Amino acid sequence: xxxxxxxxxxxxxxxxxxxxxxxxxxxxxxxxxxxxxxxxxxxxxxxxxxxxxxxxxxxxxxxxxxxxxxxxxxxxxxxxxxxxxxxxxxxxxxxxxxxxxxxxxxxxxxxxxxxxxxxxxxxxxxxxxxxxxxxxxxxxxxxxxxxxxxxxxxxxxxxxxxxxxxxxxxxxxxxxxxxxxxxxxxxxxxxxxxxxxxxxxxxxxxxxxxxxxxxxxxxxxxxxxxxxxxxxxxxxxxxxxxxxxxxxxxxxxxxxxxxxxxxxxxxxxxxxxxxxxxxxxxxxxxxxxxxxxxxxxxxxxxxxxxxxxxxxxxxxxxxxxxxxxxxxxxxxxxxxxxxxxxxxxxxxxxxxxxxxxxxxxxxxxxxxxxxxxxxxxxxxxxxxxxxxxxxxxxxxxxxxxxxxxxxxxxxxxxxxxxxxxxxxxxxxxxxxxxxxxxxxxxxxxxxxxxxxxxxxxxxxxxxxxxxxxxxxxxxxxxxxxxxxxxxxxxxxxxxxxxxxxxxxxxxxxx
Numbered sequence: 001x002x003x004x005x006x007x008x009x010x011x012x013x014x015x016x017x018x019x020x021x022x023x024x025x026x027x028x029x030x031x032x033x034x035x036x037x038x039x040x041x042x043x044x045x046x047x048x049x050x051x052x053x054x055x056x057x058x059x060x061x062x063x064x065x066x067x068x069x070x071x072x073x074x075x076x077x078x079x080x081x082x083x084x085x086x087x088x089x090x091x092x093x094x095x096x097x098x099x100x101x102x103x104x105x106x107x108x109x110x111x112x113x114x115x116x117x118x119x120x121x122x123x124x125x126x127x128x129x130x131x132x133x134x135x136x137x138x139x140x141x142x143x144x145x146x147x148x149x150x151x152x153x154x155x156x157x158x159x160x161x162x163x164x165x166x167x168x169x170x171x172x173x174x175x176x177x178x179x180x181x182x183x184x185x186x187x188x189x190x191x192x193x194x195x196x197x198x199x200x201x202x203x204x205x206x207x208x209x210x211x212x213x214x215x216x217x218x219x220x221x222x223x224x225x226x227x228x229x230x231x232x233x234x235x236x237x238x239x240x241x242x243x244x245x246x247x248x249x250x251x252x253x254x255x256x257x258x259x260x261x262x263x264x265x266x267x268x269x270x271x272x273x274x275x276x277x278x279x280x281x282x283x284x285x286x287x288x289x290x291x292x293x294x295x296x297x298x299x300x301x302x303x304x305x306x307x308x309x310x311x312x313x314x315x316x317x318x319x320x321x322x323x324x325x326x327x328x329x330x331x332x333x334x335x336x337x338x339x340x341x342x343x344x345x346x347x348x349x350x351x352x353x354x355x356x357x358x359x360x361x362x363x364x365x366x367x368x369x370x371x372x373x374x375x376x377x378x379x380x381x382x383x384x385x386x387x388x389x390x391x392x393x394x395x396x397x398x399x400x401x402x403x404x405x406x407x408x409x410x411x412x413x414x415x416x417x418x419x420x421x422x423x424x425x426x427x428x429x430x431x432x433x434x435x436x437x438x439x440x441x442x443x444x445x446x447x448x449x450x451x452x453x454x455x456x457x458x459x460x461x462x463x464x465x466x467x468x469x470x471x472x473x474x475x476x477x478x479x480x481x482x483x484x485x486x487x488x489x490x491x492x493x494x495x496x497x498x499x500x501x502x503x504x505x506x507x508x509x510x
Contacts, residue, residue, distance in 0.1 A: 033105035050100040052092035061147035073264030111154040114271040163485035179256040180207035189244040278475035306433035319403035327390035413437035
């Protein structure tokens, strides 16, 4: 039996007390990834990862990674950069070690699935977030000496995100140089105009590379300046008329800091998406009035679209297309029957028949519309169902593309195809109208045997409603991006038609 002196026993107890006190302080620290931090140290049996004489390299890599968070539109200050930069990691420090681990795990989570919960910004959001066991991931990164690299690869790998990264860097350089000049208010500027405002316009477009080279007469609105204005208008989804009216002037005078914030917001939207959007998938960008059909990472088709009006916004969500309906009946939603169709029927009762509508009572019986006094029909307790037969006036056109969802939103053709000539196309009641819908149907049915373009058009030329199920379902992502890659290593800024950017930017800046 070994005898211990009272002095030795006291020293051991004192040392244990110091260790326990250190862990108690560490445990009391406010950590954002508390549960994951605890699990990480349980796996390591409490051994430190960042502090102490053997962990200096990992500490340095972590600080480097936190500083470069700004390349992803994130604020390094959110990951306790000031505190960690001022600390001395050479001495083992349990509290400091846990703070460093929390900083890594928090940044990792933000790069992986977003700094914000998407549902807090977009209540209809349904896309499955990217995820992984970050405690195990950190353990592997430390073992491989790849702390900084492990964080960067957690960000989205799609080209759209990486193009936004490059744009963020470019616009920050412009900001560091003082931004771009504003253009004084006044009447529309057109080719042939002359004056100080034209010179301001030229300098503004030169700052973003829309026009290059010096002009012999900088105050003259010449042909080269017209083309530069058109390039700018196309990038901002404005009518490319080459003139600087009120809407173009507003976009030109948007400060570079606002553009940087807009890029950051759209990078966050990318982080909310899964890595795998589907081998064959459909992306609808509401703000851009554009549908893209993707296969194996490449865009195979693009279609112009019409989206919901400001007071009937198209929701943002993900669904799965499983079938199409050719020559569809349109079962008019009750709110549209009252708000849209009842006023039409009151003005012209014959339009019920000429537009191909049927009226059905609460017993499910057809009602002869000629016997209805539409002016006497109440709005609050509307007593009918209204549906429209297939035909040239049908609101859904020749085909609708169905991905069942709680919003009752789908893609469809339209008889009012002239609206596609407009640049801003928010005219629908929430669903998405597709230009050249039968061509889109060719793509959708390309992997469903027996449905070639000739058969599709023959069917659409008839008047019988026909449901066609897809052999392989297709993911549909209805999104809202106000900065997008233009495919040439630059980006386009898009008008925020639903005013959604401000809330997201404010949340990111909190």
